[in-house]
Amino acid sequence: MQFFVYFTVNENTPMKPPTPEGMAKMGRFMKEAMESGMVVATGQMPRAVTEVTLKEDEISVSDGPFIEGKEFIPGFTVIRVNSKQEAIDWTSKLRECMGEGTLKMAQLSGTSFD
Amino acid sequence: MITVPEDSLSNDISRIYQAESRRVLATLIRLLGNFDLAEEAMQEAFIAALQKWPGEGIPKNPRAWLVSAGRFKIIDRLRREKRGRELAEEQAEQPAERYAFQPETNNVAIEDDQLRLIFYCCHPTLPLDSRIALALREVCGMSTAEIARAYLVQPDAMKKRISRSKAQLREDKVVYEIPGKDTLDSYLNTVLHVIYLIYNEGYAATGGEHHQRPELTQEAIFLAREIVRLLPEPEALGLLSLLLLHESRSNARVDGDGIPISLESQDRSLWDQDLIDEGIRVLHKSVLSGRMGYYSLQAAIVYVHVSAPSAEATNWALIVDYYQMLEKIQPSPFIALQKAIATGMLEGPETGLVLLDALADNKKMQNYHLLYAAKADLARRAGKNELAISNYKKALKFVSQHAEKRYIQRQLEKLKKNDK
Numbered sequence: 121m122q123f124f125v126y127f128t129v130n131e132n133t134p135m136k137p138p139t140p141e142g143m144a145k146m147g148r149f150m151k152e153a154m155e156s157g158m159v160v161a162t163g164q165m166p167r168a169v170t171e172v173t174l175k176e177d178e179i180s181v182s183d184g185p186f187i188e189g190k191e192f193i194p195g196f197t198v199i200r201v202n203s204k205q206e207a208i209d210w211t212s213k214l215r216e217c218m219g220e221g222t223l224k225m226a227q228l229s230g231t232s233f234d
Numbered sequence: 235m236i237t238v239p240e241d242s243l244s245n246d247i248s249r250i251y252q253a254e255s256r257r258v259l260a261t262l263i264r265l266l267g268n269f270d271l272a273e274e275a276m277q278e279a280f281i282a283a284l285q286k287w288p289g290e291g292i293p294k295n296p297r298a299w300l301v302s303a304g305r306f307k308i309i310d311r312l313r314r315e316k317r318g319r320e321l322a323e324e325q326a327e328q329p330a331e332r333y334a335f336q337p338e339t340n341n342v343a344i345e346d347d348q349l350r351l352i353f354y355c356c357h358p359t360l361p362l363d364s365r366i367a368l369a370l371r372e373v374c375g376m377s378t379a380e381i382a383r384a385y386l387v388q389p390d391a392m393k394k395r396i397s398r399s400k401a402q403l404r405e406d407k408v409v410y411e412i413p414g415k416d417t418l419d420s421y422l423n424t425v426l427h428v429i430y431l432i433y434n435e436g437y438a439a440t441g442g443e444h445h446q447r448p449e450l451t452q453e454a455i456f457l458a459r460e461i462v463r464l465l466p467e468p469e470a471l472g473l474l475s476l477l478l479l480h481e482s483r484s485n486a487r488v489d490g491d492g493i494p495i496s497l498e499s500q501d502r503s504l505w506d507q508d509l510i511d512e513g514i515r516v517l518h519k520s521v522l523s524g525r526m527g528y529y530s531l532q533a534a535i536v537y538v539h540v541s542a543p544s545a546e547a548t549n550w551a552l553i554v555d556y557y558q559m560l561e562k563i564q565p566s567p568f569i570a571l572q573k574a575i576a577t578g579m580l581e582g583p584e585t586g587l588v589l590l591d592a593l594a595d596n597k598k599m600q601n602y603h604l605l606y607a608a609k610a611d612l613a614r615r616a617g618k619n620e621l622a623i624s625n626y627k628k629a630l631k632f633v634s635q636h637a638e639k640r641y642i643q644r645q646l647e648k649l650k651k652n653d654k
Contacts, residue, residue, distance in 0.1 A: 137511075137514045137515060137517075137518050138518070139541065140534070140537050140538040140541050140549060140552060141549065141552060143517065143518070143521055143534060143537060144534065144552055144555065144556070146521050146522070147521045147524075147526050147530075147534065150521065150522060150523065150524030151524045151525070151526070152524075153524055154523075154524035154525060159524060162522060162523050162524060163466075163523075164519060164522075194518075194519075195518070195519065195522045197522070
């Protein structure tokens, strides 16, 4: 099963970057995860999105709007694990590298996520 | 048009030359399809500016004005010259929409030209050394003599190498464009390397009067941002972060006389917190990828430095760790030098000196002034003033940059005073 692990920021809780020590731990932790093959994808949702809309048989494409507040995802990782508990353990370790704060995880469902 | 008082005008023009000449050139290469014509057009454009701007004032968009003026001058001259007639017709016949150029509005297209130029210079059809040399010449406007010095070759050889590269790009009909995402990957390392060198040249020029050349550091940061926009790969992010974190200290790195100030003596309140914050955010993204490389690791090292309240309170153990990781992915005597210095700060100057002595066996290092400066610094910390003095003297022998030379001289004077 795969889990989408991510964090969000908004105006009330601006992102606090890890300390240099935390950053080093995180670097090692993520490198190990990459090398073990459990990381499916990693990245961020950019603030700028492009909208593709169908209206009256016509597709229109527009850049923007900017994603704000709670919707903004500065970083995410998709991991492949054998149980929810394994995902919780991994996510806890990542959070310990990052310092105080919240990480969210959600199980992805669908045929390609098994 | 803005009118400016006569006396400040020449200053303004020279400032505009510093800031805009390489961008104007990048666009002219696209419009004229030829390095040498573009170079000539750029010079002509600035001559025209010197003639016209005192009367007419500086145009609102000097860059666009210069591009138009340069292009016009060259086409005009080619038309007048018999041997250039065909070329002129070719130029004049370029379909207008292909080069749709609205002088006052089209800054976006012009900014992309900087990227086109760097990708053009870094094209894989050229040997690696040539790519770097050509990019330093064309993107950041270093003279062939400066590049030759940085690469320890004769100026004539460098001149030949650069003109051969230009000819080859023409022969191979390399298109002046930003490559698509598929091919971008194969370019990325060279492009990042060139941007890194441009920044280094601006951060600590290899020769000449000034230690810092802000027009080059700004250019490099601009280019790094653009690369991240095109391809937010971990190493592109790492490079941008590294440059931002270095840049955050630019106000504190030299004193009023332009002499460099060592990290531990810098006034940390002068460091630019906004740049630091941005650099850390960018680094964070790179670290989350789990694929830290040469630039991300260096950025992480600078992060340790900029977050320390003082030199003594720096986490040197972490810095040594990072240098070890760097050595694994890209071993070089220069990384080894930095690691030795950091180890000296962590375990004591005596240990550092032993490591530096081991490095001095490497031929590449024997003419490198920073090796002796590092030895002198650790010797001073160990209270071995004589050893420090003799090493500062050796460093003086090999240093080529004026401000750095004065820095070493100053350290030497301080030591001699203490000795008495």
